[in-house]
Amino acid sequence: MQDILGELVRTRGVGGCLLLNHEGLVIESMLRSDVDAQALAAAVGELLAAIAELSRGMHLGRLASFSSFSEQGGIVLSAAGPAHLLVLCDASANPALLRLELRPFIDRIAERLSL
Amino acid sequence: MASAIADADAGEPRAVESEIERLRKKVENFPSPSSYARLAELLHLAKQDFEAEAVCRKCIKEFPRQAQPFVILAEIQMATGRHDAVGESLRAALERDPRHYAAARMYADWLEQRQDLSGALTQLKQILSYRPDDAQVKQRIAELQARQRAATGTAPPKSAPAMAAAPPRAAAAAAAVSDSSGSRAVPGVRRSAFELLAGESGIHVCAVIDERGEVLLARNHLARAGAEEILAAHAAAVDRALGVALRCLGQPRPSSWVLSAECGQVLAFRRQRGPLLAAFADASVRPALIELRALQALVDLGTA
Secondary structure, X not given: OHHHHHHHHOOOOEEEEEEEOOOOOEEEEEOOOOOOHHHHHHHHHHHHHHHHHHXXXXXXXXXXXXXXXXXXXXXXXXXXXXXXXXXXXXXXXXXXXXXXXXXXXXXXXXXXXXX | XXXXXXXXXXXXXXXXXXXXXXXXXXXXXXXXXXXXXXXXXXXXXXXXXXXXXXXXXXXXXXXXOOOHHHHHHHXXXXXXXXXXXXXXXXXXXXXXXXXOHHXXXXXXXXXXXXXXXXXXXXXXXXXXXXXXXXXXXXHHHHHHHHHXXXXXXXXXXXXXXXXHHOOOOXXXXXXXXXXXXXXXXXXXXXXXXXXXXHOOOOEEEEEEEOOOOOEEEEEEOOOOOOHHHHHHHHHHHHHHHHHHHHHHOOOOOOOEEEEEXXXXXXXXXXXXXXXXXXXXXXOXXXXXXXXXXXXXHHHHOOOO
């Protein structure tokens, strides 16, 4: 898994990544040293719970991805099998291109987690 | 509207200018109707109406079957006081796409403004043929029918809904977006950006939400009553949780987010510290296309 995430953070525009379960517990991470992975995972766990409520309320079905971008960068949160992959993007990221580039990584992570 | 942007936010015009430059290059190298439309709308937003109109006309020349450039052209003509030309542009849009909701609503308003109540009613009834549950359109029909009856001295039928007895534009005014900038060139004709956003194809629910998740303004095209409140409450919760997560990364609260799922998507936009505008849309709706409308709607609302 470290190899997959290591490859992912070498993608242009990616500043780090975090693999977590739906309860906000860290499975694997590759983040900058100044980012507290546990605290971030806990906050993203809360975000996932809020997203699940929104999806249920609006009958959206299964989550595909959640993304947010600003001038300073952004995040992309995608379902990866039983887990969720959070990708931190820097300001140079091309959101549309990044979503395309993430797909094979998500498939590989999902495959690895199903083993 | 553009002056409101300039006054309220010095950073936003720069972002708009940068997006305009990017789109100018894009339409030169890879022209597409959507790029032209976005460029024209941005130029119109930036009050560069002369160039916006030129972009619309170029798009019409290159993609003559597209309805959208005629609709943007109509908005420009409305803003610049060429009211006769507005009708021509809207008719051209509806010839190309008879189910263009925004064009149909604008054309009905234009006909009403010219005292052609029968024409406006016909136009609105045509909308009901493909959007039979559109509550706004039903309300406008009831209002116009009440005006027709008042003009001819006919008593209202017993089955007439209560809102039909209201003053012609009272209900619409109450439901309309308050325009603190007072930038509407022709009150009653120029539809607010929020209405245009809510009327975009594929958008089912649209709501402006305060910090506590209370609905400030909403349009719900779903048969499910109360969907706007569900959207508001949960979108506000997502927005708060996102803010907390981004603080862990030292990032500010974002100006937009998109939740994509198998049966649709929720898109949310904000200007600075203002309220959140959330929309529930089909999965096929492109976030980038509705972003501008959302921004315009928030500017109309006077959010800062």
